[in-house]
Amino acid sequence: MDRNAILSGYVTSFSSYSSSDARPTVEKVLKFSGNNFDIRKRADIKREVVVFKLLNGTTDYRLDDEKPSELNQRFQALVYIEQPDSHSLKDTIYDRALEISDQLFDWATTTSAPTINSDLYTVTVTGVDSIEERDGYLSTTVNFQSIIKIS
Secondary structure, eight states, X not given: OOHHHHHHHHHHHHHHHHHHSSSOOOSEEEEOOSOHHHHHHOTTOOSEEEEEEEEEEEEOOOTTOSSOSEEEEEEEEEEXXXXXXXXXXXXXXXXXXXXXXXXXXXXXXXXXXXXXXXXEEEEEEEEEOOOEEOSSEEEEEEEEEEEEEOO
């Protein structure tokens, strides 16, 4: 089990799903490496980005087993959308944030976990946060959980 390979699998799978979906394709899909400030400073991110980030994980520890057989891994997709200067476009940007959240939800419910990575048993949506206005952008978070086979 390579968690970095699994994170890359999430990125590749969602990018592919987004480009084949009827809704507009998400401009950038990235892996998390750093903090939110690093993401906002990146010059190649123009309008919108989805960043996949691993969180904590727990194992199915059993008293008689030598080692656990699976890992319950929490992860999230951070959605950032640049906020326009025009007040008239604000509703459009909110709608786009909701659309990307829906797209992430649909990806997780329609994509078979083993197609993302052979070590994945499941991918489940566990929650969607509210949309927040920040300085120059809107953000929201979609939370997930995967069960990963430990080999």
